[in-house]
Amino acid sequence: MTPLSILELVRITEGTDARGALDNARDLAAHAEGWGYRRLWVAEHHNMPGIASAATAVVVAHIAAGTSTIRVGSGGIMLPNHAPYVIAEQFGTLARLFPGRIDLGLGRAPGTDQHTLRALRRPPEAAETFPQDVLELQAFLAPAVPGQRIQAVPAAGTEVPLWILGSSNFGAMLAAELGLPYAFASHFAPDLLLSALHLYRTRFKPSAQLDRPYAMVGVNIIAAETDAEARRLATTQQMAFANIFRGARGLGRPPIDDIESYWSPMEKAQAMRMLARSIVGSPATVRAGMESLVAETGADELMIVSDVYDHAARLRSFQLIAGRQ
Structure with missing residues (x-):
């Protein structure tokens, strides 16, 4: 059977405040663990009154602490909003707290509006360096090498598995080039699903993390x-x-x-x-x-x-x- 996983929106509703949404997400994860789901991810969204997962790494910790076997991670961290070094520190710490259970899905979109992007102190052109930022993040999560002057402590050596998320052909080509698993967001952008998967599979290059294409479909x-x-x-x-x-x-x-x-x-x-x-x-x-x-x-x-x-x-x-x- 095809493995099933969950994208948890951490939805604040008319009947549930932010704390209730966070606790409901943790409760869902505990049930999902028993029902055989492989992983549960939360996404980074800012300035959205109905979504409580803006501090994504903190939410991942809250959910992981209430479970014991299900993988927990980001679907995803919007990397243009952050210095790769900071994300390495955050998710490396999570990997030390919950070994073997943390995923780091990465997206190129800001996950918010332009006004909030300025509040995050990130320039709009930050998305242009997304491929380089992914490689920088990957390097910080790898074992430190002799003479390395900047280490992400305690992240170095955790090698948290990276995923590329996307809703276009760009992410598919990047995931293929870097030899990373790919997740397509057809739950809100289905138009390019089949073409993106074809590109990913035909252009995939094996890597230390992954020897063959692995495609996840959001639905x-x-x-x-x-x-x-x-x-x-x-x-x-x-x-x-x-x-x-x-x-x-x-x-x-x-x-x-x-x-x-x-x-x-x-x-x-x-x-x-x-x-x-x-x-x-x-x-x-x-x-x-x-x-x-x-x-x-x-x-x-x-x-x-x-x-x-x-x-x-x-x-x-x-x-x-x-x-x-």
């Missing part, structure tokens, strides 16, 4: 006892996408009975294009959708987003996705 999956109930739960995510187009990012909203009454035809078209790869339905529907996606993409692993408002219903969704009744 929205919402499961419930019936197709109708799953479709109703999915309206929470559909409203969130509509709100993005309105410039009104906010808290997660409870599901509604009629999504057509919420969004305009233009908002619907835009949202459904971004959500085109979503799988929503009963356990049988979800299983068939997952099998079809893996057959089409050859995915080595699925990274699942299940953006459900109620925490108990979200746990149930992940339980059903894992085939645990």
